[in-house]
Amino acid sequence: MGVSGSVEKVVEALRRIYPEASLELVFHNPFQLLMAVILSAQCTDERVNQATRLLFSRCAGPQDILALPPEKLEEILRPTGFFRNKAKAIRGCCRELVERYGGRVPQSLEELVRLPGVGRKTAAMVLGNAFGIQEGIAVDTHVQRVAQRLGLTSAKTPEKIETDLMRLLPKDDWTWFSNALILHGRRVCKARKPSCGACALSPWCPYPEKE
Template identity: 45%
Template sequence: MGAPLPSREEQAEEVIERLWEEYPDATISLNFENRLELLVAVVLSAQCTDERVNTETAELFEKYRTPEDYANADVDELSEDINSITYHNSKADYLKSSAQTIIEEHDGEVPDTMDELTELKGVGRKTANVILQHGYDLVEGIVVDTHVQRLSRRLGITEEERPEAIEQDLLDIVPEDEWKWYTHLLISHGRAVCTARNPDCEACVLADVCPSAKGDSDVDLASGEPWDA
């Protein structure tokens, strides 16, 4: 009779411990110098790489320095200024609208609560969590991006599929003092090793505890598809 399977809490603790050893400097990769820049960068990063966002914001942050700069901007010009970003037309509208709300309702300051942040156009829980964690050092949840979603399912830490449900599940599983760093550890590993289409399981420090590892499973538990699909 084989050894009993670890609980999801035990699995999460093992994953975190190993990934800390592998990525001791894991942290946010977006460039910003203040809370407004953080808000802008995170809004732009939706369905876009942080590397691309950092390239675009290097000039953007020189031109737009205050909420008034975004609020008073011509939305077509703002869209053109971020035209290498995915969904740049929609995101330009989000930035202009959010800046107007920040001026009118928050005295020009990026708000510091989940409810107020998620009232800004284009800001959901993921974006709000990033702003709270890295702008205010307030940890109220876990940022669930595509890497966290994929790896948490592959590793058997959650069976949920929607980001909101995954976050709520993880809050009961991941130790609270690791909520902030859980995201950055999984993002680092997702970029370096456990990629979406061709994960390098042979080089993975989690292979022996991963129920989705090639050789242990013919199916990617994150997608339900065969590895060679």
């Protein structure tokens, strides 16, 4: 079976297991998701959710975050790690949102990646999950690892992996596929010890260290 045949089977199996795959970050609007994804670098979603619950109870939008004393913002973000850098990125991003976009989150990849602290992964995640706009495939550490093990790409960088995946999948599936691989990477195809024996994708997975 060629790559395209395997891809179809992998997609079918993923759809059975994660039909409505969504992010595990809690958000109620695009602004909240943008903040949460920026904070999720090197941090679990659970910790991000704890921090954002407090943050969003005090701040409804970027103006409110800018009005917080910087040390208060750092204190709220402390549990997410690298909190000084994250506070700086969050403030920079909020400032741009206010100055350039009237406090709203822009709806194109091109505009989003110009915001401080926002790269392609964050932009694609926000567009897909908050606006339903499919402009890219968010490649985080889980998507990268699972896609490589499944043989869907031999590329090493997120940008090239994204390009490979975008060629393999119809646009309508981009956000769902990224979300599904993230869930699969967390629950089954873990970094150190993948549970290949319990993996529904195993028949089509060429990972050589598969048990």
